Amino acid sequence: MRFPNLKRTSLPTTVAEASAIIADPARRAVLVSGGISFIFAHQPAVEEIVLLRGLPLSFVRAREGGLEIGPATLVSELMESPLARDYAGGILVESARRIGSTLNRNLITVGGNLLQPFIWSDLPAVMLALSATFLFEGKRERTASAADLFARPPREFLAPGDILTAILLPPLPASSGEGYRTAYRKFALTENDFAILKLAVVLDRKGSLCREITVAAGGGVVLPQRLSRAEAAVRGRSASPELLARAADEAAEEIKLTKDIRCAEAYKRDVCRALVRETLEELLMDGVPGGPWK
């Protein structure tokens, strides 16, 4: 038996019921919807699991011009959703497709990938780039922007009894048919390896003019981070190879990195520089899609 402290399982039928269970510190309970693994590795004191199967938290649906995703939605279900495929140039599906293996994607939930972030998690950077909002229910209903949720580990943000009930994605800008572009790029040493670095870019352009841009990186540190200096370098300017090289240099300088046993920090900064430059060339100058990074 690998989890000797686990004593109870509950199957609530309402969010309020689930919230009350996890809010009770004496019960030492955690929510489980998809697979298990690191929950237990990191919380050996867990004595009760609360199964979310009885709650209607698995959905992908249109909402006020944007999208609403249930946290219990499997990554593979997200990949199969026509709504997700059509939203924001398909960045949700593209990033979901790069999560783990087929077997993993049939177990990992969207909410789990977001609220239990590890350095290899893919969706946090994408949700940050898309300016997602997270809806929590429990003792009280509240929302959090992706920027607020990922400013520190989500477990520190959550109040006792908080349950993520939806991820809300905003309507796309009116120009989304013309100049709205997105990309998710992941650089790994092998197909199934944890990525050295990941990049989610969302921008709005007119011709070569970059009207608005969000650049979010994953894999530098555990939490996703905005590369604001790189964004500022191109925002409101016409793209040129020199400008994009400058933005890439800014990104390589500003990105926060943690130790990685696979490579030196300088190598990771070089990867960041190349990833940003090639992705921006692709999106703003119609460069070769993906290049060697796709």
Added chain:
Amino acid sequence: MEITLSINSKPQTVEISPSETLLDLVRRLGYTSVKFGCGEGACGACTVILDGRPVNACLVLAATAGGREVVTLEALGDTRRPHPLQEAFIDAGAIQCGFCTPGMILSAQALLDRNPDPSEEEIRESIDGNLCRCTGYVQIVEAVRLAAKRLRKVGAKSPGRRAKTGSR
């Protein structure tokens, strides 16, 4: 606690411990084609099909399988009546030590249930969570392609199997 689930189309009510994984449960019930490999969702030796989707049984708590349909390799065929996928793995030389084979075949089965004529890229993606450390993947991909071709020829999804692999 007690749960009722279907394993290879056979409804079963079983007593489980809250910490028991689906891998532990199916092996305890005698479905030993499901192997313990890494225990952390990396190798695919414990693959089962859960409600139509192949998953790592080592990462599924048995408690979450209540009311669901589980398929193991035992549902497909045996030495007397092998499934076309099993035959194709033999014919293509896709088995060496055999430890990964049950998982490989179930991942392939789940793919063929959805897509009877997959491309090589789709075959490779379907088995990307099943690691083989001795045969290599060329013969395995070839075996899946061969099985798909044979199954399309006979016009049946899975004529050799005795149980459905679930619905999606």
